Amino acid sequence: MAIIKWATAKYEGLGKDGKGHVSTESGALKDQPYGFNTRFEDKAGTNPEEQIAAAHASCFTMALSFGLAKLGFSKGSLASKVAITLVKEGDGFTISKSEIWLDAKVPGMSGADFEKAAVEAKLTCPISRLLTCDVTLDITSFEGS
Template sequence: MIEKQGSAIWKGTLKEGGGTISTESGVFSGVNYTFATRFEDKKGTNPEELIGAAHAACYSMFLAALMGGEDIRPESIETTSTISLDPSTEGGPTVTKAHLATQVKAGADEAKIRELAEKAKAGCPISKLLNAEITMDVTVG
């Protein structure tokens, strides 16, 4: 079993307080986040963009693995995952969907790449973790 850790410290009230996010590896250490960076588009990080980055990275790696299994060597896989947070959901804010936008450069049949892209969307571990609708646009070439 592989286990990785992320941690957060929050001090103060929701709207007036603030916190820091860190990762076990130390890549993020004490990165600030606040109500304003999450809900008011202020500069800074928030849980949704971190989930988006994790989703994009996971998806790209999984697609590369699937392509390798078909002897397709990707030149590049560039992916963005847009995480949608609905703040008005009954019971509290809810992540309702994730949208993957990926551009694949590889010397292979476009239909095969699209097939593998769909498999990666459903099969990457972060996609499986998210309890949300996951959509995708794929550009090949």
């Protein structure tokens, strides 16, 4: 079974003077502005790295949720934050790192078992698999048994 999702991007003008708009199939993003000023300055709008961070945070958190449910846990809460690092390399840019910070409450679960499940989710969520950069995980807080 293949699931296909799509997004569109338009860019008018070239280089720093260009302005773009991005939309997603679901409508979560609809003609959201992006460009040099939203990527490298503090202008309102989005940028590819922010969108990758959102995709990685939601994918990882969902993968962990399903992993915990598979282990028999039905109650708890997970909150993750992902930071994408963009670095200049030669004439271009590379995403060098995706850092995940995780806060969780899973009543009745040991810290060691939680860490094992979190690492498994980090390694197997589809967005982690897509990224070829260093993907790190920092469990900033955990409440269990």
